[in-house]
Amino acid sequence: MFGWYRQAEMCYAYLSDVPSATGDHAEANSAFRCSKWFTRGWTLQELLAPLWVQFYDVNWNEFGTKESLEFSIKSVTGITYLFNYDKASVAQKMSWASKRETTRPEDQAYCLMGLFDIHMPLLYGEGQKAFLRLQREILSKTEDESILAWGGIESRSTDGLLANTPALFGGCGDVQCAIFDAGRPPPIMTNKGLRLELLIVTATKGSAVQGLHGPIYLAPLNCTRSSVTIGRSFLALCLRSPGQDDYERLGIRAQEFPVVNLAKAKSERRTIYIKQHHQLQTVWFDKGYYARKILFRISPLRSLGFQVSEKFLRSAGGGAYWDLSNSEGPTFAYFLLMEDQIATAALLLARNSTDNVVATVAVTPSRGRVDVGIEKGNKSLQESIQAFRSVRMLEIDRDDRVPRHLVDGRPLSVAISKQIHTGGQIYVVDFKIGG
Amino acid sequence: MRLIDTVTLELHEFFGKDAPLYAILSHRWEEDEVTFQDFRGGRGPEMRGWSKVTGCCAQAAKDGWQYVVSLHQVIRGSLFCLLGLFSSFYPLMSGWWQMGTIGFTSFRSHD
Numbered sequence: 001m002f003g004w005y006r007q008a009e010m011c012y013a014y015l016s017d018v019p020s021a022t023g024d025h026a027e028a029n030s031a032f033r034c035s036k037w038f039t040r041g042w043t044l045q046e047l048l049a050p051l052w053v054q055f056y057d058v059n060w061n062e063f064g065t066k067e068s069l070e071f072s073i074k075s076v077t078g079i080t081y082l083f084n085y086d087k088a089s090v091a092q093k094m095s096w097a098s099k100r101e102t103t104r105p106e107d108q109a110y111c112l113m114g115l116f117d118i119h120m121p122l123l124y125g126e127g128q129k130a131f132l133r134l135q136r137e138i139l140s141k142t143e144d145e146s147i148l149a150w151g152g153i154e155s156r157s158t159d160g161l162l163a164n165t166p167a168l169f170g171g172c173g174d175v176q177c178a179i180f181d182a183g184r185p186p187p188i189m190t191n192k193g194l195r196l197e198l199l200i201v202t203a204t205k206g207s208a209v210q211g212l213h214g215p216i217y218l219a220p221l222n223c224t225r226s227s228v229t230i231g232r233s234f235l236a237l238c239l240r241s242p243g244q245d246d247y248e249r250l251g252i253r254a255q256e257f258p259v260v261n262l263a264k265a266k267s268e269r270r271t272i273y274i275k276q277h278h279q280l281q282t283v284w285f286d287k288g289y290y291a292r293k294i295l296f297r298i299s300p301l302r303s304l305g306f307q308v309s310e311k312f313l314r315s316a317g318g319g320a321y322w323d324l325s326n327s328e329g330p331t332f333a334y335f336l337l338m339e340d341q342i343a344t345a346a347l348l349l350a351r352n353s354t355d356n357v358v359a360t361v362a363v364t365p366s367r368g369r370v371d372v373g374i375e376k377g378n379k380s381l382q383e384s385i386q387a388f389r390s391v392r393m394l395e396i397d398r399d400d401r402v403p404r405h406l407v408d409g410r411p412l413s414v415a416i417s418k419q420i421h422t423g424g425q426i427y428v429v430d431f432k433i434g435g
Numbered sequence: 436m437r438l439i440d441t442v443t444l445e446l447h448e449f450f451g452k453d454a455p456l457y458a459i460l461s462h463r464w465e466e467d468e469v470t471f472q473d474f475r476g477g478r479g480p481e482m483r484g485w486s487k488v489t490g491c492c493a494q495a496a497k498d499g500w501q502y503v504v505s506l507h508q509v510i511r512g513s514l515f516c517l518l519g520l521f522s523s524f525y526p527l528m529s530g531w532w533q534m535g536t537i538g539f540t541s542f543r544s545h546d
Contacts, residue, residue, distance in 0.1 A: 004436075004504055008459035012491055016465065036463055046461035053461070060490040103464070 002045050002114020011050035013037065014060070021061035026072045032063070033076050041102035041111040047073070048085045049114060078173050085115060089176050089223065090138060091146035094169035108166055109134040117141075128164055132276065135162045136189055143186060145221040146175045149235045149252050161194055161249050161274045178224040180234045180257065181265045192246070193275035199260060200239070200270050216240055216250065219272075220257045232256060239274070247272045285366055285427070286418075290318075291335040294345070294361055294368065294416070294427045298329035301349050301431050306357060310348040310381040317341030331426075336365045348381040355407045359414060361429060370429055372414040374404050401432065410434065437471075438502035441492040446474070447502070457502040458495040462487060 005011060018031045025032040032055070037043050047053060053066040066073065066082065074082055079096050081088040088096075093115050102108050109130035110122055118137045123130070138147055150163040150172060163169060181199055188195045198219040218236040225235065234257050238250040285292065298308070311330060313320050320334035320343045332345035346360040356375040361368055401413035412433055419428045437448050438457050449455065467483035479485050495503045 005459055005461070008504070009456045010458040010495070010498065010500065012458060012460050012494055014460060014462040014487060014491065016463070037461075040463055043461055043463065050459065050461075056490075056494065060494055062494075 001042075002049050005046055005049035006114075008050050009052070011046060011053045013043075013046070013053050013055045015055060016058050018055075018057040018063070021057045021059075021063035025063060025069060030072075032069070033072055038076050039100055041097060041100045041107055044077075044097055044100060045111060045114045047077070048079070048082070080173070089146040090116070090142065090144045091149050091169055091172035091175035091223070094147075094150070094163075094166050095172040095175075097166040098170040098172075099167070106130040112166070131165060132162055139187055139189065139194070143222075144177055146172070146177060146223040146235075148237060148249075149175050149221060149223055151252060161276050174226040175223055175235065176226050177222060178234060180220045180222050180232075181260055181269070182222065183262055183265065184269060190273065193273040195271065195273055197269040197271050198237075199265060199268055200272070201257075217247070218253065218255065220255075225254055232259060239272075241272075245270075245272050247274050249274055285363075285368065286425075290337055290365065291333070292363070292427065293323065294332040294363070294429060295326060296329040296332065296345075296347055296359060296361075296429045298347070298349060298359075298431060300433050301357060304351065304433065306349040306351045306355075308347055309350040309356075312346040312348075312381050313344070315341075315343040318343060320345065332361060334363065336363065339364055339366060341365070346381060357406070357412065359429060359431070361416065368416055368427065370402065370414055370416040372402055372404055372412065372431070374406060374412070406433075436504070438504060439488070439492060441496040441501055441503055444488070444492060455502055456500065457504055458491075458498070458500040459504045460487065460491045 015032065015035045015037045017035050017037075020031075024030060027033070047066070054062055055064050055069065056062055070082060074080065077096060079085070080092070085093065093112070097108070097112055100108075102111060104124065105127050106122070106124050108128075112118075112134060113120065116134070116138050118134060118141065120133060120137050126133070135147060138144075148161070150168045184197050196219075200217045200219045202217055217239045219239060220234040220236040223235050224233055233254055236253050236255055236257070238253050239247040240250055241247050298306070308330065311322055313322065313332070315334055315336070317338055318334060318336035318341055320332065322345075323331040323333045325331070330347065332343075334343040334345075336343055342362055342364055344360065344362045346358060349357040349359070358373040358375060358381065359370070360372075361370050363369075401415040403411065403413045406412050410433060412431065414429060414431050416427060416429050418425055420426075436454050437446055438455070439446055441458075465484065469479045469482050469484040469488055473479050473482060474488075479488060491503055
């Protein structure tokens with residue numbers, strides 16, 4: 001498809017919702033600028049691939065060309081490289097597609113293949129996975145790391161290494177390639193996740209960022225935002241490490257980093273693996289609240305004979321306490337002010353002294369994660385939490401429940417979600433026994 | 436590749452490097468578009484999408500192009516079958532692809 005458009009001598013763009021060729025097409029609310037032709041996925045390559053494009057109204061009257069309407073087209077589409085799309089970064093190209101729609105979800109990916117010079121089989125039925133597949137193909141072909149620069153630290157429902165949809169590149173119109181560490185080896189997809197060799201620094205903003213899930217790391221990418229002009233500012237991956245060389249992507253941040261020389265970079269690069277899916281379930285909180293309550297609704301476990309035997313709290317920066325007034329279970333109450341601050345609460349629920357369930361929640365002002373572990377034997381909560389940090393890389397779908405099995409084999413799962421409760425909204429960690 | 440003669444509105448098939456210069460249409464998929472089967476079966480002129488075919492051809496003829504890429508030559512109902520076939524033959528066909536001589540010129544039925 002892309003090839004036919006590339007090789008065509010002329011492309012006629014027929015805009016059936018432009019009623020007349022006359023009038024000022026550059027005007028903000030003109031039929032041309034509001035045309036649905038600009039909202040569809042496939043028409044992106046039909047605009048970019050041909051050398052010549054002429055625009056026609058519903059009655060086949062010409063009203064301009066790609067050149068004569070350049071200003072309007074650029075402003076409607078956000079495309080800065082209208083005549084040389086191949087000069088744009090991966091993230092920029094994705095941003096052009098970020099607001100476009102396709103009838104079938106797979107086409108969101110397939111309609112971009114030509115723009116990235118990717119050839120891959122079309123497998124209708126694979127759904128959103130098509131976009132992940134496209135990105136993996138792009139990764140295997142280019143050194144452009146801007147493909148990892150989607151979203152922001154504040155962006156929502158964005159867990160994972162690669163973006164689930166082009167929409168997450170919406171803010172990437174100005175992301176460009178830049179040299180931070182030029183000589184690093186290319187990323188390789190493995191069964192442990194994407195293998196990268198990066199220079200990693202611990203995030204220093206705020207004092208203690210240690211939570212249950214460890215510190216936040218920053219790994220500068222070879223890209224920057226053209227809107228960021230101070231010094232040598234780069235876009236960095238925000239990462240956390242559930243254990244050893246395994247990392248999870250938390251978001252992206254623009255920050256200034258000192259120049260690295262080649263020898264230093266070579267000796268200090270670390271090999272890490274980033275999985276597509278996080279192992280823990282994440283909830284995004286409503287913005288604008290600094291104080292929050294999270295109820296551990298443990299009644300299903302109580303009915304099996306489990307009792308709370310230990311409680312654990314830690315808050316880096318803000319404050320936290322246990323509110324025991326709710327009969328359904330203990331409530332974790334806390335406040336945090338900075339995104340780098342993390343508060344953690346954990347409960348040890350025991351039965352027969354050998355069967356322990358450890359439920360933990362770690363929160364920042366914008367999001368919370370929940371995990372549950374099953375411990376055999378008579379471990380303390382501290383010991384269990386330590387064990388927690390290095391275990392279980394389960395592949396679970398985002399927003400799914402975290403699945404485990406009790407010692408007696410019964411399935412136990414946990415999830416955190418917002419619920420409307422007596423007296424307003426509350427976040428609830430709920431336990432489910434059985435399938 | 437199948438091209439429509441912009442004057443006679445007849446389909447012509449070209450192979451390899453014999454393919455002539457052509458113009459192409461970019462549009463949104465709307466209701467009652469003319470498919471390849473409609474075109475071949477002579478049902479095109481009764482369809483709402485026919486004006487796109489004739490409009491495009493008339494404009495191309497005026498501009499001096501003898502051919503346009505024929506539109507949407509895929510039956511909507513069997514699109515999935517065709518795509519399945521296309522996928523499985525993909526490695527074999529990728530050579531063709533680069534030369535622009537695919538037997539059907541549009542495998543998208545939606546935008």
